[in-house]
Amino acid sequence: MAQYALLILPSTNRVYAESSTELTMAELALFGRTALETPVHDIARTTIGGVPYVTFEADDLAEADAAKLANLSSIYALFRFDGKLLEPVHLQSLDRLDSDLITIPKYQGKTNELFTKLLLNVTLLSSDFAGDLLERKFSVIDPLCGRGTTMNQALMYGFDAAGVDVDRKDFEAYGTFVQTWLKRKRLKHEAEVIRVRRDGRVAAHRLQVSFGLTKEDWKAGDKLNLSYVNADTTKALDFYKPGSFDLVVTDAPYGVQHGSRTAESGLHRSPIDLLKAAAPVWARLLRRGGALGIAWNTNVAKRDAAIEILAAAGLEPLDDPPYQDFVHRVDQAIVRDILVARRPS
DSSP: OEEEEEEEOOOSOHHHHHHHHHHHHHHHHHHHHHTOSSOEEEEEEEEETTEEEEEEEESOOOHHHHHHHTTOTTEEEEEEEOSSOEEEOOOOOSOOSOTHHHHSOOOTTOOOHHHHHHHHHHHHHTSTTGGGTTTOOOEEEETTOTTOHHHHHHHHTTOEEEEEESOHHHHHHHHHHHHHHHHHTTOOEEEEEEEEEETTEEEEEEEEEEEOSSHHHHHHTOOEEEEEEESOGGGGGGTSOTTOEEEEEEEOOOSSSSOEEETTTEEESSHHHHHHHHHHHHHHHEEEEEEEEEEEETTTSOHHHHHHHHHHTTOEEEOSTTGGGOOEEEETTEEEEEEEEEOOO
16 A cells, blocks of 8 residues: 655635645545545645645556546645655646636636636546546536636536526627637637527527647547537527536536526526526436536525435435535635536436
8 A cells, every 4th residue: 555645736816725635635535436446545634844735545556547636626746655755646637728728817706717627527526427537528518607717627628618608798708718819829720609590589699619639630620619608598408409418517606796697587696596497407418427516605505405406407416425525615705615416327
């Protein structure tokens, strides 16, 4: 049995940095439970040379397991620890694009990028396809996508990404950003905004993008696909086929600076009203074995109430450890948690 020490990535967000060790411990436990070939044991916070690490024990990590752990949301470095010396473990993450796709956009209300990656990871690890992390080209939709942080993280992994949001300003801002970014990176791509018509009228606008990671990929037809529909999330099935996605991943509005909104019912401080209307739609977007992950502010909506809604939508909420260990403080008004549910196989 070997001991490993994981160094946490420094975070520019001081409050998130305070929670990152505990969140990483919960994320690591989930990796070990669902995706790794080698079980991990005795996950703990340990100080080595005055620096905090997350330590764990495991048989010697296979190359594939090290490659999976390279995608932990807050990992900076991983070492094999013999009690005195730290031997670096080679890490090669899934990231296929430059990180400025995630870091350049700055706007009020943007979710911390490390948390967005955590939310995507936790949802993926909860699907029936967790073991295929390194091989599968996942399809991901954020049904409350705003300015696209979740979609961008999915693209970073080499996944196909989709989104829905009712806010026209967010839709236009994201479309401008992503097309400018692709041009600046000189990636071969096609992009257009089209009007989606229903019953003779314009029902929505859709941004449709495809691009290749390399010129060779583009020529071979190996492309990443991005779709963003400017519409009410409860109408998502008007634009995407049922069972089209492996993962539904979203960060619900926190009900502090803004609330949750649907076109019909207007603004609500609690995301519960939105979840009641949207959960049956989001559940149908998932293919069998897929998973839904949602983050929200527990000060305005209780976990038990959200679990009941997801169960009523035909999903299987996951509520045992480590799923109960992702709650953390964002600020005085927001205590954020993650809830995951799986569509039965």
